[in-house]
Amino acid sequence: MILLTGILLLGISPAVGSFLGVLVDRLPRGEDVITRPSACRGCGQALRPRDLVPVLSYLALRGRARCCGAKIPPLWPALELGALLLALIPVLLAQSDLQMLLGAVFLWLLLALGATDATKMRLPDPLTAALLLVGLALAWEDPNRSLPAAILTALGASALFWAIRISYFHLRGREGLGLGDVKLIAGLAAALGAQATPLAVLVAALCALIFAATGGLIRNRALSASTALPFGSFLCLGAGLVWVWSDLLWGISL
Numbered sequence: 001m002i003l004l005t006g007i008l009l010l011g012i013s014p015a016v017g018s019f020l021g022v023l024v025d026r027l028p029r030g031e032d033v034i035t036r037p038s039a040c041r042g043c044g045q046a047l048r049p050r051d052l053v054p055v056l057s058y059l060a061l062r063g064r065a066r067c068c069g070a071k072i073p074p075l076w077p078a079l080e081l082g083a084l085l086l087a088l089i090p091v092l093l094a095q096s097d098l099q100m101l102l103g104a105v106f107l108w109l110l111l112a113l114g115a116t117d118a119t120k121m122r123l124p125d126p127l128t129a130a131l132l133l134v135g136l137a138l139a140w141e142d143p144n145r146s147l148p149a150a151i152l153t154a155l156g157a158s159a160l161f162w163a164i165r166i167s168y169f170h171l172r173g174r175e176g177l178g179l180g181d182v183k184l185i186a187g188l189a190a191a192l193g194a195q196a197t198p199l200a201v202l203v204a205a206l207c208a209l210i211f212a213a214t215g216g217l218i219r220n221r222a223l224s225a226s227t228a229l230p231f232g233s234f235l236c237l238g239a240g241l242v243w244v245w246s247d248l249l250w251g252i253s254l
Contacts, residue, residue: 002100006091009104010084014054017083020112021076027124028116042070054080075115082111089244098141106134106191107240113184114236123180123232128187135190150190157189157197158182177231184232188239196242204231204238 025041026033038047045067051057058077065072090103109131117123132154139150161182168176189197208229 002094002097005097005100009087009091009100013084013087013104014080016087016108017080017111018052018054018076020083020108020115021079023112023124023127024075024079024116024119027126028120028122040065040067040070043068075119079111079115083108086111093244096141102134102138102141106131106138106243109134109187110236110240114230114233117180117230117232117236121178121228121230123178123184125183128180128183131184131187132190133187135187135192138191139193145193150193153194153197154186154190156194158186161185181232181235184235188235192239192243196246200238200242201235202238203241204234207237208234 022033022038026036038052039045040047042065048066051061051066055077058072058074061072063072063074064070086107087104089107090100094100094103109127113123113127113131116127135154136147136150139145140147161177165175165177165179165182185197185201188200192200208231211234212229
């Protein structure tokens, strides 16, 4: 049964990645993501089914819309391929159908949230809420963890981030941590547990620092405390790496 679930999961992954692209594009704009048909951002013309085949349509059209020639953002095929590659992780390493499904959804949500923050500097509430639910489900599914403990961990991590957000604002007079990050950490903490969450935050901070330093060197510009960074994207990266390493690869109880 687990083999069939894996095959199904991999089969739908590119389509899931395409839907993630819709979420990344529309949620920050407050647009409908369910009933509104896909349309060209350049001219508004409705897209045909042949233009919506994950990855293949992008390649066949050479990155240009068939209707008006507008450039198709490369983020779309990247999300479609990314969703497939991320699904491979739980397919190869999960020990049950449920763990596989929850793991894939968790990684897909991290991908969507990371992409949205990187491109729009936003972490939409529907995605952070879904991440929290999946994080709690992962805790419930793990026989070595408890759901009440996961809820307390999520609340504690969110409260800590809220305190950091308020303290930074009072000290510096500007926002240093977005409200979306406060909501995001709740879902990450629920999924990772109390022991692994600090490690994920540390990995995220190091990745953000390396990214900012590299960008400063390329632009020949010194780092500044006022430089805006999509920290939510790095949190998603750090959480994904820690979760795969500890929960799946090594089977360590969090």
